[in-house]
Structures are given as structure tokens and as C-alpha cells.
Amino acid sequence: MDLLDSAIYPLIGEQPFRALVAAFYGQIPTDELLGPLYDRRDLAGAEQRLGDFLIMRFGGPDLYLRQRGHPRLRMRHHPFPIDQTRRDRWVELMERALMETEIPADVRRTLGKFFREAATFLINVEPAGK
Numbered sequence: 001m002d003l004l005d006s007a008i009y010p011l012i013g014e015q016p017f018r019a020l021v022a023a024f025y026g027q028i029p030t031d032e033l034l035g036p037l038y039d040r041r042d043l044a045g046a047e048q049r050l051g052d053f054l055i056m057r058f059g060g061p062d063l064y065l066r067q068r069g070h071p072r073l074r075m076r077h078h079p080f081p082i083d084q085t086r087r088d089r090w091v092e093l094m095e096r097a098l099m100e101t102e103i104p105a106d107v108r109r110t111l112g113k114f115f116r117e118a119a120t121f122l123i124n125v126e127p128a129g130k
């Protein structure tokens, strides 16, 4: 059975989320598909925002809400053209980060499923010629 999303933070705490987003963002600067989308001067801020969001989403404190307001992720990703290829790369980097981070296997499965679905939901560009 899948773990309840809100049970994850109480189970693993903050550190694995911070380690996960650090491992993810560590790959961004050299990624030729995703790197150009991110502001190099604020990667630490981006890491903080994603970490805060995930902690809130999975049952932890609502730091994200207090700093950034309601997530509205589709709206916030509107400035970045996300096609299937970029979606797939984002998921690939996150799955690699998940493997590098010490997270129990059942939690990893739940997070992985969430990432794949959320990333698909954020696609906002149709393939050319469609």
C-alpha cells in the first residue's frame, strides 16, 4: 500500500528533503536542457523554494505558504516553456537525486509517483507541428 503523503514528513523529517533538493539542483547548472531556464544567481533560492514546497506538501510545516503564498504551480511555471522533453529530463534528474539520497524505499516510491504526475501536469508547450 502507498504511504499517506502527509505521513512522510513526520516519518523522515526535514533533512532528507533538503538533501534531495540539493542533489537535484546540483545537476541543474550543467544540464543543457534545463540549466538555461534557471537564474544562476538564485539557485540557492530556487533550492530553498522547492524544499519548502515539498516539506509542506508531504506533511511538514507550511514555510512555503508563508513565504510564497498558495503554490499555484502551473501559473508559476508559465514563464518557462515545458515540453515533454524537458518534463522527462526534470523527472530523470529528480529520480537520480532520489537514488542518491537516503530515503526509505516506500517513501521514494511515493515521492517518485508524485514527481512524475506533477511534472506531466506542468507541461505547457505542445510539440511543434501538432
Ligand code: HEM
Residues within 6 Å of the ligand: 034, 037, 038, 039, 042, 045, 046, 047, 049, 050, 053, 068, 073, 076, 077, 080, 082, 086, 087, 090, 091, 115, 118, 119, 120, 122, 123
Ligand atoms: C516539468 C519540468 C519542470 C521544469 C522545467 C521546472 C522549472 C522551474 C523553474 C525554471 C523554476 C524557477 C526557479 C525558482 O526561482 O524557483 C521553478 C520553480 C519551481 N518549481 Fe519547477 N519545474 C518543473 C517541474 C516541477 C515540479 C514537478 C514541481 C513540483 C514538485 C516543481 C516545483 C517548483 C516550485 C515549488 C518552484 C518555486 C515556485 C515559486 O515559489 O516561485 N517544478 N521550476
